[in-house]
Amino acid sequence: MILSRPPSAGPGSPWDGEFARYFGERAHSLRSTAFLLCGDWHHAEDIAQAALLKLYLAWPRLARHDALDAYARKIVLRTFLSEHRRTWRKRERLTDTPPELAAEQPGTEHEILVRHALAGVAPKQRAVLVLRYFEDLSVEETAAALGCSTGTVKSQSARGLDTLRKRLGPHFTELSFTTAGTDGR
Numbered sequence: 001m002i003l004s005r006p007p008s009a010g011p012g013s014p015w016d017g018e019f020a021r022y023f024g025e026r027a028h029s030l031r032s033t034a035f036l037l038c039g040d041w042h043h044a045e046d047i048a049q050a051a052l053l054k055l056y057l058a059w060p061r062l063a064r065h066d067a068l069d070a071y072a073r074k075i076v077l078r079t080f081l082s083e084h085r086r087t088w089r090k091r092e093r094l095t096d097t098p099p100e101l102a103a104e105q106p107g108t109e110h111e112i113l114v115r116h117a118l119a120g121v122a123p124k125q126r127a128v129l130v131l132r133y134f135e136d137l138s139v140e141e142t143a144a145a146l147g148c149s150t151g152t153v154k155s156q157s158a159r160g161l162d163t164l165r166k167r168l169g170p171h172f173t174e175l176s177f178t179t180a181g182t183d184g185r
Contacts, residue, residue: 019059022068023052030076036130037080039119047083051075073135074145077127117167125160128153 030051035044054075055068062071118126124146131142132153143153 013060015059018065019056026069026072027052030072033073033130033135034076034080036118036134037077037123037126039115047076047079051079054079070141070145073131074147077131077145081123081127113168113171117164120167121160121163125156125163128156129160129164132157 027048031041031044031048034047034051035041038044038047051072055072062068118129121129127146128142131137131145132139137145139150139153139157143150146153
């Protein structure tokens with residue numbers, strides 16, 4: 001995304017209406033992408049809100065508003081990956097009370113099974129799988145969103161799919177046939 005002019009106004013700026021329109025049209029989609037990345041609706045909401053805040057702050061400097069979806073998706077991905085790196089570096093703390101468990105997310109049995117398997121895939125590989133197979137982006141579009149080469153997308157995709165197959169175990173063939181039968185591929 002090309003940034004052109006610096007922000008010159010605070011809240012109540014001339015671009016608020018334009019941003020509000022974009023927010024209304026795309027917030028759900030960005031939240032869904034974040035959910036596929038992290039597997040928890042509450043955390044997905046936090047990621048989407050942080051990404052939309054970053055987009056709002058950059059809005060007046062954006063020269064091309066025709067590529068906003070790709071730019072917003074990139075912000076969601078980077079927010080997720082950045083958060084995951086920070087959390088990974090933190091040490092576990094022992095407490096006398098068990099942690100609060102997240103409620104099971106709604107969905108079909110197959111969706112829940114895939115989400116659990118996807119949660120065990122490395123974050124960068126998970127990001128590639130979400131963009132390639134859930135967001136239906138090409139290898140080139142995925143590489144642009146992640147800021148890496150097409151070769152990296154291909155290798156991360158292969159490794160991620162291999163991990164996903166292993167985590168799904170015997171359910172993989174059942175899911176493959178079900179998916180192939182429903183979308184005509």
